[in-house]
Amino acid sequence: xxxxxxxxxxxxxxxxxxxxxxxxxxxxxxxxxxxxxxxxxxxxxxxxxxxxxxxxxxxxxxxxxxxxxxxxxxxxxxxxxxxxxxxxxxxxxxxxxxxxxxxxxxxxxxxxxxxxxxxxxxxxxxxxxxxxxxxxxxxxxxxxxxxxxxxxxxxxxxxxxxxxxxxxxxxxxxxxxxxxxxxxxxxxxxxxxxxxxxxxxxxxxxxxxxxxxxxxxxxxxxx
Numbered sequence: 001x002x003x004x005x006x007x008x009x010x011x012x013x014x015x016x017x018x019x020x021x022x023x024x025x026x027x028x029x030x031x032x033x034x035x036x037x038x039x040x041x042x043x044x045x046x047x048x049x050x051x052x053x054x055x056x057x058x059x060x061x062x063x064x065x066x067x068x069x070x071x072x073x074x075x076x077x078x079x080x081x082x083x084x085x086x087x088x089x090x091x092x093x094x095x096x097x098x099x100x101x102x103x104x105x106x107x108x109x110x111x112x113x114x115x116x117x118x119x120x121x122x123x124x125x126x127x128x129x130x131x132x133x134x135x136x137x138x139x140x141x142x143x144x145x146x147x148x149x150x151x152x153x154x155x156x157x158x159x160x161x162x163x164x165x166x167x168x169x170x171x172x173x174x175x176x177x178x179x180x181x182x183x184x185x186x187x188x189x190x191x192x193x194x195x196x197x198x199x200x201x202x203x204x205x206x207x208x209x210x211x212x213x214x215x216x217x218x219x220x221x222x223x
Contacts, residue, residue, distance in 0.1 A: 005044070005050065005053070005064050005065050007044075010024075010035070010039055010053065011039040013057045013064075014035075014057075017057055020032075021035040021039070027056045028045075028053065028056065030049075050064060060101065062101045062102075063101050066101050066103075079153060079154055079155055079156060079157055080178060080179065081097055082095060082096070082097060082150075082152050082157060082181075083095070083100070084112045084181065084183065084189060085102050085104075085109040085110070086183060087104035087105055087107065087109060088107065091147060093148050093159070093161065093183075095150070095157060096111070112183065112189035113189065114181060114189040115188065115189065115191070116192070117190050117191070117192050118190075120187070121136070121138065121182075121184060121187065122137045123135070123180065123182060123190075124136075124137070125192070127174070130174055131172060131174060132151065132171065132172045132173075132174055132180075133170075133171050134149055134170050134180055134182075135169045136169065138168045138184065140162070140165055140167065140168050141164060141165070143164075144184075144186050145165075145168070145184075145185055146162050146182055146184055147162060148160060148161050148183050149162065149170040149180065149182040150180070150181045151180050151194075152180070153176040153178055154176065156175075158172045158173065158177075168182075177194050178193065178194060179191050179192070179194065180192050
């Protein structure tokens with residue numbers, strides 16, 4: 001692990017919870033002087049105390065070490081607020097909703113920021129009976145490939161993991177899919193809104209050119 005809890009974090013959390021050093025010390029079975037040493041940078045809590053410290057503040061050990069406490073305002077989180085995390089070490093794909101603190105291989109992961117599809121990352125979507133067939137025009141070499149494709153509705157997610165030298169394609173049950181995401185291991189996360197009316201299209205669909213034409217028209221109109 002490349003991080004460790006600091007005295008500044010302990011002090012901030014203690015004051016946020018309106019605790020004195022003595023109160024925290026009593027909860028942990030140490031002296032107030034020991035807590036003071038942590039907070040002034042003259043010492044660090046033993047690793048065996050990390051879990052009791054986190055419990056005292058009502059947070060997870062990961063939050064304690066990262067220094068970022070999580071407050072979820074969206075308790076009934078909407079899947080359309082989905083966040084994706086990818087570990088740079090093992091390629092593990094993690095899905096979350098709302099605010100989270102997520103680590104893998106000792107690295108604190110940050111949520112991927114999704115961008116609209118572009119000319120180098122086009123996705124074609126076709127209806128096949130009750131499914132969407134999604135195909136991405138992209139290399140699938142060992143060095144450069146699409147890692148996963150995910151279809152998201154307001155209340156669920158379908159995620160397909162892809163691998164190098166395979167096909168950059170996936171099938172999803174239609175059932176209210178609103179967005180499709182896919183991740184390029186070089187360039188990051190991309191998305192496309194599944195447009196209304198796509199079910200009636202017989203051929204593959206991609207809205208990149210249409211979007212660019214609309215953007216150019218808007219520039220001409222509004223300068």
